[in-house]
Amino acid sequence: MKRKSKFKIPSKYILLVLTVLCVGIMYVSFTMNLGGGPLNTVAGTVFGPMQRGINQVGSWITDKADNLKKLKDVTAENKELKKQVNELTSELNTIKLEQYELDNLRELLDLDKQYPDYDKVAANVIGKDTGNWFSTFIIDKGSKDGIKKDANVIAGSGLVGIVIDVGPHYAKVRSIIDDISSVYGQVLSTSDNCTVNGDLQMMTESQTIKLKNLQDHDDKVKVGDQIVTSNVSSKFLQGILVGYISELKTDANNLTKSGSVTPAVDFEHLQEVLVILDTKKGWSETE
Amino acid sequence: MRRKISVAIIIIVCFLLQSTLFKALSFASISPNLLVVVTAAFGFMRGKKEGMFIGFFSGMLMDIFFGSILGFYALEYMYIGYFNGFFRKQFFPDDIKLPLILIGVSDVLYNLGVYVLRFFFRGKFQIGYFMLHIVIPELVYTLLVTIVLYFIILKINQHLEQMEKRSAKKFV
Numbered sequence: 118m119k120r121k122s123k124f125k126i127p128s129k130y131i132l133l134v135l136t137v138l139c140v141g142i143m144y145v146s147f148t149m150n151l152g153g154g155p156l157n158t159v160a161g162t163v164f165g166p167m168q169r170g171i172n173q174v175g176s177w178i179t180d181k182a183d184n185l186k187k188l189k190d191v192t193a194e195n196k197e198l199k200k201q202v203n204e205l206t207s208e209l210n211t212i213k214l215e216q217y218e219l220d221n222l223r224e225l226l227d228l229d230k231q232y233p234d235y236d237k238v239a240a241n242v243i244g245k246d247t248g249n250w251f252s253t254f255i256i257d258k259g260s261k262d263g264i265k266k267d268a269n270v271i272a273g274s275g276l277v278g279i280v281i282d283v284g285p286h287y288a289k290v291r292s293i294i295d296d297i298s299s300v301y302g303q304v305l306s307t308s309d310n311c312t313v314n315g316d317l318q319m320m321t322e323s324q325t326i327k328l329k330n331l332q333d334h335d336d337k338v339k340v341g342d343q344i345v346t347s348n349v350s351s352k353f354l355q356g357i358l359v360g361y362i363s364e365l366k367t368d369a370n371n372l373t374k375s376g377s378v379t380p381a382v383d384f385e386h387l388q389e390v391l392v393i394l395d396t397k398k399g400w401s402e403t404e
Numbered sequence: 405m406r407r408k409i410s411v412a413i414i415i416i417v418c419f420l421l422q423s424t425l426f427k428a429l430s431f432a433s434i435s436p437n438l439l440v441v442v443t444a445a446f447g448f449m450r451g452k453k454e455g456m457f458i459g460f461f462s463g464m465l466m467d468i469f470f471g472s473i474l475g476f477y478a479l480e481y482m483y484i485g486y487f488n489g490f491f492r493k494q495f496f497p498d499d500i501k502l503p504l505i506l507i508g509v510s511d512v513l514y515n516l517g518v519y520v521l522r523f524f525f526r527g528k529f530q531i532g533y534f535m536l537h538i539v540i541p542e543l544v545y546t547l548l549v550t551i552v553l554y555f556i557i558l559k560i561n562q563h564l565e566q567m568e569k570r571s572a573k574k575f576v
Contacts, residue, residue, distance in 0.1 A: 128453040142475035160468045171424045244423035246470040249538050250518050321537050
């Protein structure tokens, strides 16, 4: 047992010292763009496995709950589905024929794969931002798996976000719906450039993100058009689907248009993501 | 030493739950803030100094994993812990009104801090909207969780205090 020493520093001085320390760290990490450095590595190694474990328990429980709930409906559903199978089989045959035709026509048009195949690694989301203001999350793969800072993260076919920090076995990802995220995009059909910004207010209101600075002089862009990442983006690889335009209006300056984009990815139920290992090496990047 | 380890475990468990389980249980993408409960509770149960340190370490944990500027959350949580320490003399374990009020106020102030420093200064002036859709829902959810979590923390703290008393008596 350690005896309490008679001399005690008043807590307000400790507060002052810690405040200065915090502000100092903030200044350093802000100006020098440092992550946590070794602190990150240590913390990631300690917490990563725990988060993974809790998440597995959590998804196991959800799975089991879903199973119980469904069991009742399954019998009724089964009957109905059998009926559907017959209908669908006949439908499938006609579609197969059409597909064959389509393939042939595509070949004729020489529509090759639009995008090159990137090296990807699959990762699980093991933790999400503890607050409600920002939308960052942690995945269970890191630099040991080849992930670098600024690697693009996708899920399904849509863009999820970008790796902002990486440890040996985990990586921090900022999603495109985060309020400080900004992506250079382009409309797929017309190749008009625009920026896509995350927006907390629009996200909570209508599950959309903000589209800005769209230059569409010919008025060709329509609601429902696909937005993909642009070739002028310094961090995002070209041609990854961001989402679909859900709203469009001309700005007050009569030159650009703005509106909203519905993301292609369901961020609410994000569990598995793919990280593209190739990063875009370009000119010096700005946020 | 025993206290330090217990508190560290509480912080770690709450952080892990907050970033995993409670994110899965979020209503309308709002999840509760357990670390504010822990920080504020230890603040008014144990005083300024302990609240301050617990806040500092909780915030640091959040900074490392989810912050974009290191030290920001640490600063906020530290002040929450410190100012809750002023209410130590008014605190009685059986009365849940004061803890609820203090934790509620802490949560709102914490969120206002985040809003002003990270949103307002970037030109997002819709404070009414953010109050209504982020701050208030989080407050309600946090208070609901507080009712359970507070008693757990209270019991752990009482247990620790008893053990400390016992071991102090041994030396007399």
